[in-house]
Amino acid sequence: MVDIEKANKLAVEKMMDSRPVLVGVEKAGKVIPGREGRENLLTHAGPPITWERASGPMRGAIAGALIFEGRVKTYEEAEKLVLSGEIDLEPCHHYQSAGPMSGLISHSMSVYVLEDQTNDNYRTFSGLNEGYGKVLRYGAYSEEVINRLHWMDDVMAPVLDAAIKEVDGVDIRALIAEALHMGDEGHNRNKSASLLFLKALAPGIGKVCKDPQITSEILKFMGDNALTVLNPVMAACKAMSDAAHNIEGSTIISAMARNGTDFGIRISGLGDQWFTALAPPVEGLYFPGFTAADANPDLGDSTITETAGIGGFAMAAAPAIVTFVGGTAPLAMETTMEMYEITAAHHKIFTIPALDFQGTPTGIDVRKVVEKGITPRVNTGVAHKDAGVGQVGAGLVRPPMAMFEEALIAFAEKYGFN
């Protein structure tokens, strides 16, 4: 008989011991294992999806990525190309990657490269963050969006790569731990973490970039974006979650991700199978001019943060987040307190000052989710349901219970419980 408690303890220990360090920025098609030379591969957030079932923002991002790659000129041409069967759509999660919202990563795009120092330098990846509003990850693909992506790739990425090497890398786990003491929770509120990231890289950027105008532009672009660090944080959480994946007999959730149509989870002891349900709507605050009727269902790989014990699970560290996800400050504390009910450990590195430095609730146990009837709490951005628009708000969401039940049944079947 498998010892679930022992397996879960091992999984969560491995999750917490994982120490991903940012080591550089390179082209996805060059650096990500399995992507080499595959110009037709686009990876996206969440579990697998087809064009036919893809949401508006996911379709918009796919079209934008193909325009960026110079494969097509319009949305209509992109749709035709994808429907021709020439383009492979696969989850970022299948390529050691994680991407916010649509999560689109195409062949030529630059990605952050992280190495897990306690896990044989296992590598994980995430794209560069574009900022707010009309951006590819929210399904926008206008000329402004594509031009920004080219500037990021052509001008910023080489400087970032050299700067990261100049400062000998950035320990993202240490950065997250520090930011949790500075009012961040690591998912929607990454304001302090982004400034810590800027602080770490700025001396390197200043040194390696020989053009003061470009130095100034990069420092401004990174500094003005309070989500600059979200992508490296997600790649770090992907490393931590993957460290806890494939532990025989473990009921710990090792991935949660949404593609805008489906919400999917993976269980450590159940290999690479996805358990999915329709992605739910998000309850939150909308930007002026938008309402819940404009909102796409839940989207993005960013739930990898909650999977690794931060994000919604660490909201007690970030009461100010309610100003953009809605609710009152006590909600932030309640959210964290509830998540202790469904997790296996208190994080030994990520702590919450307001709880007198107690560790964050870490390692979601699918048994507890089902037994207690408590689904994970997630905070997230909200995309417009149509392609081409962008972000319309932010809020809170819980994944549907059905897929947790389905996963637990599958676990019982595999391991012979009745």
Added chain:
Amino acid sequence: MVDIEKANKLAVEKMMDSRPVLVGVEKAGKVIPGREGRENLLTHAGPPITWERASGPMRGAIAGALIFEGRVKTYEEAEKLVLSGEIDLEPCHHYQSAGPMSGLISHSMSVYVLEDQTNDNYRTFSGLNEGYGKVLRYGAYSEEVINRLHWMDDVMAPVLDAAIKEVDGVDIRALIAEALHMGDEGHNRNKSASLLFLKALAPGIGKVCKDPQITSEILKFMGDNALTVLNPVMAACKAMSDAAHNIEGSTIISAMARNGTDFGIRISGLGDQWFTALAPPVEGLYFPGFTAADANPDLGDSTITETAGIGGFAMAAAPAIVTFVGGTAPLAMETTMEMYEITAAHHKIFTIPALDFQGTPTGIDVRKVVEKGITPRVNTGVAHKDAGVGQVGAGLVRPPMAMFEEALIAFAEKYGFN
């Protein structure tokens, strides 16, 4: 009969309406009113003090400033020069300035220049922050200390001045408000505020500085110092407190400051008179190798932060501060809650997320201090009692009750209460 309530309301409104904006960096002897051409003037923290009564760290800083100015070569020569009567020692507070710890500002030193946008551009000033450990403000004066001061003045200051102008100034009140949502309290914990400051200036620094090596060094020096912004914050609090000063009939405290020997306060309705008592010892955490026996009594103008409604008064926003001032996280909340007992208002700009965005306790009413028997709570750094050593720890302190009682009696006498 004077209407104290009305006077206090006006004083606190003026304090909260004050909006100091950083506009540049210039030489103290050139820009501070009353200092022009006065090469023999040294200003220091706290109420007036003589060399004879000055503490070790204050004497060390005076000696260091005279070495920096090229007036003497050694501590002994400095002592002789000061005792000759040639040097004028006066409080920073008498020159629209505020300085942390010894607070020493000499003729040639560069100072931040702030203008209060809602108060006829009233100007306030503070020096550049040197970082930690062996630094002039803690009484160290070795060659390393003096060389750093020269680098700051010769290399960094001109770049900062140009960068501040390049970014059109920095609204320090807005910056403090933002940092209170990021785990800072604005006095000993200015970590997020310092990064916001770096973020604001970095694009300007990158642009105006044409030497990548110097750009890199300045970005690193500022980024590595989590108290980089303390001095502009103190100058901003000086502006806010001065806006509340000299209101006829007001019992609001408009300055609290320590010179390392005496703690002094001023009352808005009592003009420029100082009420003083011996500075108390600080209870706190000591750096490895040091104990309470090494500690100088309370020192510095930084209590201007508590005077303006942040610092110790805003500790509920910064539970992580207990890691370096001692105590447990609930102490941070208790400190803020107690300060509501002795203050006149909840700040309308400075708010605390964990208290569901309630304003910080602002405007200390000397009547309430005496009537309730509750003295202000202050968090602070601790200097070694001997000249030449530097910082040895950080902790919490309360000023002695006697001077509040004395001030209240003086108020009653002036305004004819019995």
